[in-house]
């Protein structure tokens with residue numbers, strides 16, 4: 001049984017519209033994913049720069065101590081804070097050179113609850129200075 005001409009035309013138009021919408025949809029998803037990764041990369045890069053206090057390209061024990069001191073305020077004493085810093089550096093420092101490269105830092109905080117905890121309270125930071 002053959003379809004009437006108009007049925008095949010309607011199916012053809014619907015198919016083209018479907019393909020068009022599908023292409024737009026996949027394009028939007030593609031752009032969204034790239035924007036997400038670019039945004040994440042920018043956030044991680046800026047965060048690393050903030051933590052790298054002396055701007056030498058690594059987060060040292062001292063860098064991390066100074067930043068975390070601003071973040072935790074008086075909630076931890078210096079001994080407790082130093083223990084936290086030592087433990088964090090030990091866990092994140094893959095090549096065991098005693099400091100965190102941007103790659104080590106990014107790998108350590110991505111996908112963990114730590115990412116949300118590394119947000120710096122600028123109001124608190126301003127009061128500390």
Ligand SMILES: [Ca+2]
Nearest residue numbers: 052054056058
């Ligand atoms: Ca540094």
Ligand SMILES: [Ca+2]
Nearest residue numbers: 095097099100
């Ligand atoms: Ca390292």
